[in-house]
Amino acid sequence: MPSIQIKGLQKRFGALSVIDGLDLDMADKEFTVLVGPSGCGKSTTLRMVAGLEDASGGEIWIGNREVSRLDPKDRDIAMVFQDYALYPHMDVARNMSFALRLARYPKAEIDARVTRVAELLSISHLLSRKPRELSGGQRQRVAMGRALVKDASVFLFDEPLSNLDAKLRSQMRAELALMRKRVEKNMIYVTHDQIEAMTLGDRIVVMHGGKIQQQGSPSDLYRRPANLFVAGFIGSPPMNVLRGELSEAGGRLCVRGSGFDLALPDQRGAALAGRRDRAVIVGLRPSSIRSGATQDGASSLSVNIRLAEYVGAHSVLIADCGGEAVTIEVNSESPFASEGAAQFWVEPESIHLFDPVTEAAI
Amino acid sequence: MQLSDGFEGKLMPAGATAGAAVPTPLRGTAKYLPLRKALNRAAPYVFIAPAAIITTLALAYPMLQSVWLSFRDWSLGTPLGQSRFVGLANYEWLLHDPNFWASAAVTLTFAFAVVVVEVLLGVMLAILLDRELRFVSLFRTIFILPMMVAPIVVGLVWRYMYNEQFGTFAHLLKALGFAPVPWLSSPKLALISVIIADVWQWTPFIFILSLAALQSLPASALEAARIDGATHWQMVWHIKVPLMMPVIAVAALLRLIDAFKVLEVIYILTEGGPGLSTEIMSLHIYKTAFVSQQLGQAAALSNMLLLIVLALTVIFAALTAVRQRREKLAAARR
Numbered sequence A: 001m002p003s004i005q006i007k008g009l010q011k012r013f014g015a016l017s018v019i020d021g022l023d024l025d026m027a028d029k030e031f032t033v034l035v036g037p038s039g040c041g042k043s044t045t046l047r048m049v050a051g052l053e054d055a056s057g058g059e060i061w062i063g064n065r066e067v068s069r070l071d072p073k074d075r076d077i078a079m080v081f082q083d084y085a086l087y088p089h090m091d092v093a094r095n096m097s098f099a100l101r102l103a104r105y106p107k108a109e110i111d112a113r114v115t116r117v118a119e120l121l122s123i124s125h126l127l128s129r130k131p132r133e134l135s136g137g138q139r140q141r142v143a144m145g146r147a148l149v150k151d152a153s154v155f156l157f158d159e160p161l162s163n164l165d166a167k168l169r170s171q172m173r174a175e176l177a178l179m180r181k182r183v184e185k186n187m188i189y190v191t192h193d194q195i196e197a198m199t200l201g202d203r204i205v206v207m208h209g210g211k212i213q214q215q216g217s218p219s220d221l222y223r224r225p226a227n228l229f230v231a232g233f234i235g236s237p238p239m240n241v242l243r244g245e246l247s248e249a250g251g252r253l254c255v256r257g258s259g260f261d262l263a264l265p266d267q268r269g270a271a272l273a274g275r276r277d278r279a280v281i282v283g284l285r286p287s288s289i290r291s292g293a294t295q296d297g298a299s300s301l302s303v304n305i306r307l308a309e310y311v312g313a314h315s316v317l318i319a320d321c322g323g324e325a326v327t328i329e330v331n332s333e334s335p336f337a338s339e340g341a342a343q344f345w346v347e348p349e350s351i352h353l354f355d356p357v358t359e360a361a362i
Numbered sequence B: 001m002q003l004s005d006g007f008e009g010k011l012m013p014a015g016a017t018a019g020a021a022v023p024t025p026l027r028g029t030a031k032y033l034p035l036r037k038a039l040n041r042a043a044p045y046v047f048i049a050p051a052a053i054i055t056t057l058a059l060a061y062p063m064l065q066s067v068w069l070s071f072r073d074w075s076l077g078t079p080l081g082q083s084r085f086v087g088l089a090n091y092e093w094l095l096h097d098p099n100f101w102a103s104a105a106v107t108l109t110f111a112f113a114v115v116v117v118e119v120l121l122g123v124m125l126a127i128l129l130d131r132e133l134r135f136v137s138l139f140r141t142i143f144i145l146p147m148m149v150a151p152i153v154v155g156l157v158w159r160y161m162y163n164e165q166f167g168t169f170a171h172l173l174k175a176l177g178f179a180p181v182p183w184l185s186s187p188k189l190a191l192i193s194v195i196i197a198d199v200w201q202w203t204p205f206i207f208i209l210s211l212a213a214l215q216s217l218p219a220s221a222l223e224a225a226r227i228d229g230a231t232h233w234q235m236v237w238h239i240k241v242p243l244m245m246p247v248i249a250v251a252a253l254l255r256l257i258d259a260f261k262v263l264e265v266i267y268i269l270t271e272g273g274p275g276l277s278t279e280i281m282s283l284h285i286y287k288t289a290f291v292s293q294q295l296g297q298a299a300a301l302s303n304m305l306l307l308i309v310l311a312l313t314v315i316f317a318a319l320t321a322v323r324q325r326r327e328k329l330a331a332a333r334r
């Protein structure tokens, strides 16, 4: 079965090294999302898998074939481009059937496949239109349809939704999620939008500066980010980052800084033993900050609320804690002064700690 | 082959936004609104006007003069005032003149032959040289050079090369052990030789336009085709050439119109000979005017040439329109 393996993949443009030793294993039928900030090498990686870009080093295996020296057409792949890349002079049906016509499939089979995929994507009524007569969302579907018609074993997507407006994007995202259930294929999906990554991926690969920062399931990445970069990249609004110091008071482990004194779970004691009285970076998810104070007063976060943004079911508070900006998500039902001092606490289990030098999670 | 396609599309929205942007601040002074609107609507014509006026003057005056002249009998060297009105006599003469029909045939053969060969060669060269290899940019420059040489010089150079005793080709053939070829003195070969010279000079025109068209093709569509399994030549045939077609069509039309008016190179190479074998219409007109000194007849001749070129352009435009209409109908029917 065609699992995909990437071993020590490298890419240099002249003296510039863009990808430097990338290793990645994808199981069969897995939906892998490459996510990262602009310029981190996601597209380059995907294009090397597609064969549009030659690898400067390393191997790419699809199933039991090493494909990194093969032509794109011999790799059994289909790709959806960011700008759709439809053939402007062909109507939708001919766009979708181009690969099959080149491969000399019988006409009946071509028609059958195009019809089936067009129904799947609800574009049957567009088959005789030229790309320029379609809206952005329709072009997007046609591009998707062209890839599906090929029935390749690997699907590659390079930011397929980024040219759509926000509403259409979330709609297409939902449709993609549905389609991905019906079409059981290997898919590699590139995006810089972490929400797309979280909602679509079985496995998310976070890249930064040509290196993999962390890979795993969406909840892995959300709950146990491996380093500060991943912690800040995954999750919206992003995690709050505060400087603090580990200490032990009355046999209880806690992390302190200006404006906060937060209790940590007892079971972390052993792992943190060597870091007592040393500086750490504290990561707090806006959603794990609770209003009020604990009975024992063991955990407290004192902030000065500057602004409350009403979003609907919840509100986002923009506050200030010892000189650092903090965002807090609260239930809109609970009464909140939109400005002024307020008291919060944080669930001990949801506190993230990072080494101030290596930025790795502790 | 969509000459008019982009223009209408672009002009309309521009005018529409200009009109839409006005109302809000002017709402209070409603009586100025129609004036504003009218001005907005007039703006494109105002901008086009200077060019239109100059073109009309520079084009219409000589054209009308030539039409007027074609109804008169005027010999070179006599005052224009002494010329006689002869009605349609000049046209009657040329329709019965076998030389006119011969030169019309030569002109058509020449024009279509050069356009076909130049388009094929130019597009092929562009496709071959559309890649990033070393020396390719040098080749590109070299291929463009012939176009920059003045036609008179082209004529002289080729006349020398074709010379049967000491020309370049004669030397080459002799060195290779072949019999000499009567490039310009054989009625059968002369037209071909003339065509070769024109192809040499004007293929670069098609070449640079095709190259520019190729380099502005959407890169991702070509990549999509690679992934869809197209080989190099399938890509050329199914993607590149169809997408270049509008540019190729316009370039070919420009060349065709130009080919009908070519004069200098042929004049220097053959002076229309041997016999009438290379006497294209512009040369025939020239000879009628300045050798036979029949200016009225020459005017009638040049009007005929104008009509032929006009007819070709109209046919071309009509074909484009018909094709577009058919496409729209086909899309609507499905």
Ligand SMILES: Nc1ncnc2c1ncn2[C@@H]1O[C@H](COP(=O)(O)OP(=O)(O)OP(=O)(O)O)[C@@H](O)[C@H]1O
Pocket (backbone or CB within 6 Å): A013, A016, A018, A036, A037, A038, A039, A040, A041, A042, A043, A044, A045, A191, A192
């Ligand atoms: N052909 C090229 N020549 C030189 N450098 C390149 C080339 N293509 C990409 N790069 C560089 O490689 C790096 C990674 O580019 P890549 O397109 O993979 O980024 P990306 O992660 O897809 O970003 P984005 O989210 O903006 O699309 C960038 O720094 C870019 O400047």
Ligand SMILES: [Mg+2]
Pocket (backbone or CB within 6 Å): A042, A043, A044, A159
């Ligand atoms: Mg990219």
